[in-house]
Amino acid sequence: MQSNAYGASLAGGAFDFESFVKKPQTILRFLSWVFSIVVFASITAEGYINPHTEGETKCMFNSNDSACSYAVGIGILAFLGCVIFLLLDAYFPNISNAKERKYIVVGDLSFSGAWTFLWFICFCVLTSQWTKTDIGLVKADAARAVIAFSFFSIVTWALLSYFALGRYRQGVSEFNQDYTDPAQDHSSPYPPAPSNYQQAPFTNNQGPQGEYQPPTY
Secondary structure (H helix, E strand, C coil): CEEEEEEEEECCCCHHHHHHCCCCCCCCHHHHHHHHHHHHHHHHHEEEEEECCCCCCCCCCCCHHHHHHHHHHHHHHHHHHHHHHHHHHHHHHHHHHHHHHHHHHHHHHHHHHHHHHHHHHHHHHHHHHHHHHHHHHHCCCHHHHHHHHHHHHHHHHHHHHHHHHHHHHHHHHHHCCCHHHHHHHHCCCCCCCCCCCCCCCCCCCCCCCCCCCCCCC
């Protein structure tokens, strides 16, 4: 049975800040965190305009409020996800239970894969709506920044998915989840008795069957 599981010592280890910040996953999570802030902060601050000086404000992407709401929602959830998984990555070496590590790695892989797909949809929607927008009525720099960082988020989350998949495969190859203690494995048959078994060397002091031998004092 190997001593490693999912990229770290199975017995747990101390937190090394220097090596932690140099990991590709940490750098990518930080970049994803920054990109998500740019997206939802830009839309919140400058993404809604009032083209007719009266009435309600509209989304700067072709007045499609759904596009702005979707981008803001994806950005906020990505921001929270980056924070949570950064904390889990920092605590990961201290987890000695291989199954708990597996749950974290699978959660990371699932979340990263889902947000890669959601950011791709966000980029396509914003780009499509931007081509239909009257640029003279909106702040073009803010809109272009949102579209650009949506695209950058696709790249960072795709790389996070790749590293999470690699860590999952590494854990499967280094740790045998089906290991059982032979002493507690009741499904295994008992070993056969040795063929050279011999009866214990003792003599029968009793007389013939049916006769009583009185003891000698």
